[in-house]
Amino acid sequence: MQSRSWLMRPFGERSTLIFLGVLLATMALVTLLHVAVPAGHPLYVSAYTVNLFGKYLSYALLAVAVDLVWGYLGILSLGHGAFFALGGYAMGMYLMRQIGDRGVYGHPVLPDFMVFLNWDSLPWYWHGFDMAGFAFLMVLLIPGALALMFGFLAFRSRVTGVYLSIITQALTFALMLAFFRNEMGFGGNNGLTDFREILGFNLRSSDTRLGLFLATGVALALGYVLCRAIVTSKLGRVCVATRDAEARTRFLGYRVERFQLFVFVVSAMLAGLAGALYVPQVGIINPSEFSPLFSIEIVLWVALGGRATLYGAVIGAILVNYAKTVFTGVMPDAWLFALGGLFVLVTVFLPRGVAGLLALRLRRRGDSDASLSAKEAAA
């Protein structure tokens, strides 16, 4: 298996093939039930539900990004929401520019909130976002650049463990405060909203929603394979070595801080991509995505699903968010208690998360998948 090229390696793993199979089957089934089944039929999947699934998948991609740095590198980032939100804002800026002169004030260039604030020209950093290619590039580059800068300073000074977690938390909090300010030029506390179309497709049509759901599914599949390729490479083993014995790894001649930086930047870019897919599906991006609480919630998804498996992160993100949707519908006030309770239960009874439970099942059947045994370590 090791003699394959690093990008092809995940396709030799059973766990990856199962994951991709389940994901593609789900995407196909949802599409079929949405398109071919008449509305009103019990099996019909509404555009609302498709949209909801799309949102879950973008959260799942975000969880995979967090699991890459937390599960394999041991960096507990409590600020990954910041990269998610920045990707979302980059996408939001593109969608704002797409509105053109159809806004409430009908200004040909300026978004509504700028007209409202009596601005007479576009801030320099809003230029270029009318071009889809540029905007989509920024979705990756802006979170990547922030992670590069932040990671360079943090890892070079060998800030790790709980201190790094606190700094990432502070980072996202600082960004939240900054984005709340109207002077920043990102719509203040209202954020960016009232989007109309993406790449010429009407965002309110159910076909576009289906398309966005499918695009998110494809992005999740690609992101998953990329992460899997990284963790099954020798670099992935250096990451695990760093997680467990950083000084020893450095002593072997690996420049640990560079490996940390590389993986952190990849993870931030994936989080940005997740944010960019999330925004057109929910129709709004505002500073609350930067809130520290959200970033902590992401970590909870990964912990519930099971660290250092990647598929566990996906399971965790979807389960928790499904539970959230149900709970906030029935008793909105109880959700945070339910989340806390769930977390306590899982930590006590399933220290390796839902994925740990799955692995146990497989092992009882005499399975000896290498990726499963590697995960034991994470516990």
Place this chain on the structure above:
Amino acid sequence: MSFLRSLASRDRVFDFLVPVESPVDVRHGPILYLEDVTVSFDGFKAINDLNLTIDDGELRCIIGPNGAGKTTMMDIITGKTQPDSGKVWFGSRHDLLTMNEPQIASLGIGRKFQKPTVFEALTVFENLELAMAADKRILPTLTARMNGEIRDRIDEVLLTIGLAELRGRRAGILSHGQKQWLEIGMLLMQRPRLLLVDEPVAGMTEQEMERTAELLTGLAGKQSVVVVEHDMGFVRSIARKVTVLHQGGVLAEGSMDQVSSDPRVVEVYLGAEAEEEAV
């Protein structure tokens, strides 16, 4: 100043003409040469006029009571501590005092610390793979592929350290002794010329000690091995030549029988131990 002196000496080519990572020159015999090394911490002389010569391929045991300067000596050789004065040469070409830790390590001096640190989440095989001398930058590491040559090298070391059957097991489940051997294996993956081994048999069972003795005596010859050890029985079983350190200097040197019959040694070290045992 030392640079000017090096320009003035006629028996050497200029330093900057000699590539730092050139192969070790052992044509004159010794692979490690310490002369009049002194180092003091806050006035306390941890190492005092230490002279030590290790021949190429030799297995040398270093013994001495606590505080004799054994660990400090290792620190000086590996570049962790700078001595106040003296000379430390690796072969007859490399002045170790002008190099930093990674440079010294890449030159072929491997050090095994007392407490074994292996990567517990990785398999025995993967531990050796990471330790192998290779391009350790990010992209080459990401795209690295396993090939026959690497596999053969790992298999060879697995046989040497006697863990061939456990290659696929996680290092975390290994016994204390097996972890020590794995760590020695990790050092061997870097093809060292000189191995510094700090108390390898502390906490080992009788059988594990025997295996370790076989392993270390087997390594000598192919590379030079310096073992710092407290356990007299173990030292007796492997050493051809023993150096006794005391108060930062060499007290006695020779075969185990010679040094153990040396009255000064008996007084400062063996005697102390005998007293301890009597108590």
